Amino acid sequence: MKKRIFAILLSITVISALLVGCGKDNNKAPASGDQTNNEDNKGNEGSDNELKGKKLAVIVKSAGNPYNARQSSGFKEVVEAVGAEVIVKEPESATAEDQIVMINELVAQKVDAIAIAGNDTDALQPALQEAMNKGIKVLSFDSAVNAQSRAVHVNQAGTELIGQSLMEAILDISGGEGQFAILSATSQATNQNAWIEAMQKVMESDDKYSKLELVDIVYGDDEYQKSVDQTQALLSNYPDLKVICAPTTVGIMAAAKVLEDQGVTASVKLTGLGLPSEMGDYIGDGDDKSTPYMYLWNPIDIGRLTGYTAIALVKGEITGAEGETFVAGDLGDYTIVKAEDGGTEIILGPPFQFNPENIDEWKEVY
Amino acid sequence: MDKINLKKLINAREVSLFIVLILFGIFIQLRNPAFGTPKNINNMLINYSTTMVLAIGMMSVLLIGGIDISIGSILAFAGMVSALVIRDNPDTSVFVAIMIAVIVGGLCGLINGLVIAKGGVPPIIATMGSMNILRGLTYLVANNEWVAAYQINEGFKKFAMSKYLSFGLINNLIFIAFVIALVAYCFLKYTRLGRKIYAVGNNAQAAEISGINISRIKILVYTLMGILAGLSGALWVSLYASAQGDMGMGIEMDVIAACVIGGVSLAGGRGSVVGVLLGAITIAMLGNGLPLIGVSQFSLDAIKGAIIVLTVILNVLLQRQKLKNSLRRREI
Numbered sequence: 001m002k003k004r005i006f007a008i009l010l011s012i013t014v015i016s017a018l019l020v021g022c023g024k025d026n027n028k029a030p031a032s033g034d035q036t037n038n039e040d041n042k043g044n045e046g047s048d049n050e051l052k053g054k055k056l057a058v059i060v061k062s063a064g065n066p067y068n069a070r071q072s073s074g075f076k077e078v079v080e081a082v083g084a085e086v087i088v089k090e091p092e093s094a095t096a097e098d099q100i101v102m103i104n105e106l107v108a109q110k111v112d113a114i115a116i117a118g119n120d121t122d123a124l125q126p127a128l129q130e131a132m133n134k135g136i137k138v139l140s141f142d143s144a145v146n147a148q149s150r151a152v153h154v155n156q157a158g159t160e161l162i163g164q165s166l167m168e169a170i171l172d173i174s175g176g177e178g179q180f181a182i183l184s185a186t187s188q189a190t191n192q193n194a195w196i197e198a199m200q201k202v203m204e205s206d207d208k209y210s211k212l213e214l215v216d217i218v219y220g221d222d223e224y225q226k227s228v229d230q231t232q233a234l235l236s237n238y239p240d241l242k243v244i245c246a247p248t249t250v251g252i253m254a255a256a257k258v259l260e261d262q263g264v265t266a267s268v269k270l271t272g273l274g275l276p277s278e279m280g281d282y283i284g285d286g287d288d289k290s291t292p293y294m295y296l297w298n299p300i301d302i303g304r305l306t307g308y309t310a311i312a313l314v315k316g317e318i319t320g321a322e323g324e325t326f327v328a329g330d331l332g333d334y335t336i337v338k339a340e341d342g343g344t345e346i347i348l349g350p351p352f353q354f355n356p357e358n359i360d361e362w363k364e365v366y
Numbered sequence: 367m368d369k370i371n372l373k374k375l376i377n378a379r380e381v382s383l384f385i386v387l388i389l390f391g392i393f394i395q396l397r398n399p400a401f402g403t404p405k406n407i408n409n410m411l412i413n414y415s416t417t418m419v420l421a422i423g424m425m426s427v428l429l430i431g432g433i434d435i436s437i438g439s440i441l442a443f444a445g446m447v448s449a450l451v452i453r454d455n456p457d458t459s460v461f462v463a464i465m466i467a468v469i470v471g472g473l474c475g476l477i478n479g480l481v482i483a484k485g486g487v488p489p490i491i492a493t494m495g496s497m498n499i500l501r502g503l504t505y506l507v508a509n510n511e512w513v514a515a516y517q518i519n520e521g522f523k524k525f526a527m528s529k530y531l532s533f534g535l536i537n538n539l540i541f542i543a544f545v546i547a548l549v550a551y552c553f554l555k556y557t558r559l560g561r562k563i564y565a566v567g568n569n570a571q572a573a574e575i576s577g578i579n580i581s582r583i584k585i586l587v588y589t590l591m592g593i594l595a596g597l598s599g600a601l602w603v604s605l606y607a608s609a610q611g612d613m614g615m616g617i618e619m620d621v622i623a624a625c626v627i628g629g630v631s632l633a634g635g636r637g638s639v640v641g642v643l644l645g646a647i648t649i650a651m652l653g654n655g656l657p658l659i660g661v662s663q664f665s666l667d668a669i670k671g672a673i674i675v676l677t678v679i680l681n682v683l684l685q686r687q688k689l690k691n692s693l694r695r696r697e698i
Contacts, residue, residue, distance in 0.1 A: 064505040064611030066512050090510075092502070187664060218657065219664075224606050224613065225653065228413050233657035236400035250610075253515075257607055261527055262409075278608060281515035363516060 051084040055111040056310050058303075059102050061119055061143060063090035067249065067275060067299050068117070070366045071142060074303020075115065075310075078329065082311060087111060096120035103127040106136075113137040113310045115154075118145035121190065125149045137313040139320070141306040143191065147343030151313055151320030152336055154306045155345045156297040162247075162273075163198025165295050165351050167209060169271045170243050173292055177211030178242035181234050183255055183272075185222040185248040195247050195273075215241065220251045227254035235264060246272035252294065256282035259290040270294075276354045280363030284356050293355035297348060299366060305331055305348055320344055379629040379681060380640045386677075387644060387651070394655040401658050408537060412526070412605065414650035415539035416441070416598040420617065421624040421646040422550045422639060423594035426587045427489075428625055429554075429567045431634025434588060436478060436493040437595040437621060439500035441614035444471040445599025446504045449513040449609035452522055460525045460604075467600035468593055474500060475592015479585035497618075505611045513609040526605040539601055546594070551639040563587060567634030623670065624649045627677045648673070 058075045060068040072088045079086045087106065091098030096119045104127060106114055114131055118124055118140050128138050128149040141154035170180050182199075184192045196217060203209045215238050220227030227250060234241060235258070244259075246252035252274035259265050266287040274294050276283075283291045308328035309318075318324045322344050324336045339345035354362055394401045411418075420437055427434045448467040452458045474496065481492045515523070525538055532541040554560035565573040566583050574580050603609045628645025630637030652673070656666050 064508075064510055066510065069510045092505075219662070223615075224602075225413060225617075228606075229653045230657050232406070232409050232413075232654065236398065236406065236658055237660070253608065254606070257515075275512075275514075277514040277516070278512060279515075281607070363514070 050315060051082045051311065054084040054113075054314055055087060055109065056084050056113045056307075056314065057087040057089060057106045057109075057111045057115070058306070059089040059091070059099055059106075059114065059116040061091075061117045062094035063092050066277070066366055070299035071117065071303040071306070074300040074305075075307040076303075077300075078304045078307030079311065084112075084311070084314075091119070094119050096123035099124060100127045103131060107131050107134055110134075111136060112314050113139070115139050115141055115306045115310050116145065117142040119143070121146050137310065139306065139309055139313060141302055144339070144341065144343075144345070147339070147341050150343060152309065152318075153339060153343060153345040154302065154309055155339070155347045156299075156302050157349060157351045158347050159194045159198045159340075160202075161347075161350045162195050162295070163200075163202045165353075166195065166245055166247065166272065167199050167202045169293065169295070170212065170245055171209060173269045173271055174212065174242040176208075179213045179215045179238055179240050180243040180245060181215050181238065181241060182217045183227065183230060183234070183244055183246040183248070183251045184217060184219050185251060187219050189222075189248070192247055199245075220248075220254065222248060222250040224250060224254050227251045228258055231255045231258040232262075235259075235262065235268065241268055244268065244270050244272075246270065246274070248273065249275050249278065252291075253278045253282075256290045260288070265290045273351070274354075275366065276359055276362035277364070277366055279354070280359055283354060283359045293353055295351035295353055297351050301331065302348055304329070305334070305346065309334075309346060379684065380638065380644060382680070382684065383628065383641065383644045383648075383677070387648060390648075390651060390655075394651070394659055397659045401655055406654070406658075408540070410650050410654040411540045411543075411647075412537050414646065414653065415543040416601050416605070416614075417617070417620055417624060417649055418543040418643060418646040419546055419594050419598050419601070420621040421628070421642050422546055423591040424618075424621045424625050425628075425630050425637050425639065425642045426550070426554070426563060427591050428622075428630045428632060429563050429634060429637055430583060430587055431567050431570070431632075432482065432489040432584065432587065433622070433632070434475075434478065434493045434591050435490065435618045435622075436474070436495075436497040436500060437591065437598075438614040438617045439497045439504065440471050440474045440592055440595035441599040441602060441617065442504045442611065443474065443500045443507070443599070444468075444596035445603045445613060446508050446513070446609050446611070448600050449518065449603045450508060452519060452603075453513050453517040456519050458519065458522070460521050463522055463604075464597065464600040467596045467603075469596070471596015471599060472589055472593040475589040475595065476585065478592065479588030482588060483581035483584035501611075501615075508609070508611055510611070512611070513603075515607040518603070518607055522604050523607045526601065526607075539605060542597075542601065546597075547639055547643050554639065559583075559586070564635055567636075569635075620649050621646075623674050626674055629681055648677075 056079045058072050060072050062068060076086045089102045099119055114136055124145050125148060128145060132138050138150050139152050140150045142156060144153045174180060182196055218230040218234060220230045231254060234244060244255050246255050252272045255270050259268055259270055269292060270290045271294050273296050279291060279294060282289060285292060305328050312318045312326045318326050322336055322338050325333060328334050334346050336344050336346055400406055444467040447470050448463050451466055452463055478493055478496055481487050482489050528538055529536060531538045562578050562583055565578060566580055570580060602613060624645040625642055627648050628641035630642060652670050
């Protein structure tokens, strides 16, 4: 009996240890979704002979997220139009390990360029430098890898621009004064943390924000159940709350659902960064809708700008040095600027506002 | 006579857990009066109704000494299939949508059961396999996309917020969770099949000799688990008004924790529906209550882990005491 009790205790301890360990991240077996697009380009009119037979690869953060899928589709559209071959790689979970495996595969396949949305800033450095040593053009987009691991980074919007836009929205929606709270993803999410920091800087920089009070920053781990718990707690703990700002796709969706289900949308409003398709139901001007407007960049355009940048790198039009300029098709002219991390980057533009006027059109897009 | 009964009552696992829960509730209540309001309790039970349904299924699996870690993936796959049907056929009724998820979930569970019972694969390995397979399939059937709120019909979205199943008494999801608990309680306590599940868990060899078809029982419990996971998938989609490929990821850990806190033995043969319900409510109170008193998301996981270990130690100590008592009685 003693043995049995011991065995039970042991197994419970192990399981609970696992529980504590697994609580945060999705420890999933690193299987990889791999979509190689070998379709022959049926004599595309605009083909660029220089790029015939070139292979340009894109590695997104993870599979199963429409936002990532739109990025790769934008990339594909641009690169296929010039007659080059596109390889899209999607790790099943958003880990650096999965991406390293994919980078090594692509190096073995002798691709000409790798565009990657990094799951880790530094962990990919050895693999990416190895690729660059083999003459492969490496660029990052959406989520940057460190300056030594890339030629250039394609930034969806400058961190300051996002902080600025979100604070403007909060100021506008709250009517200039009152309490607001932030519902974020995980505490480790580099993107979200940088935006929140930028928001706080913007708040300090101008007197017009002095009547706003940031009462709390809570983390919903980008999980639905937890985000709902956190939103409900915000409503209970701060009865005078006027605005919730959720700069994360799952968080803003969960918060919108909670606000509308609880019937508090007349007094508490929501804004942040979210997917138009997911938020289509919640964006509106009326007292029954939670979100007057929100922001996001256009992931298709990120993908397209990444595509144009990759092409320019492969053609040798740019090397990724500061001050170089190039034409990104119909997106216009872009200049490579210095990035905060010491490398260089290309900034797509300010985030795009989704409001009751344009949401019906955009919710069909992504 | 009365004394013995009282002692027995206090020794009962469920009662001690209930007392701990009440104390925990009072603790939160003192620090934030918003916790005990009917509105918050209602919100909490709705948000964790899927955890309750899953925990009852998991209990039957644990009772025969098995385990199923694929439930998060079954939930996602069944929920996604159901959501896709709704997206493509906007006039799908609530009942049909739920039945689709239940059937898909049941089939997944049946396959789990067959692999374990007929294939002789250890449950944790078999369900680890199906966990990955089904997660992958969820992404594949959805073509890597989400089903958004505007693509789900009003009826299905309203289902999670209405009370019509109980004629206006309580929320539909809470009602479903409690009905399932009641059915499971009667099934496990008063039917032959239910008693056989306990028998297999207590001593598989003895059960087999006494004529119980063990592999049939195994297939049965994994199928039941699948059905409940499928049902949870539909409830999840209705509650959150959207379906994502990664929904329910990691929920199996919460569910196993609920069972363990509720006194279900991982070695099989021991556990009750009441205990499991209380265990699930513990998980719900942790998730809902701790943010209310300003405990951050980071400490939450650690606290959850500590509470699991503590309750299990308590459980083992109580069990030991009980054994000692019954031995003493035999000596006299």
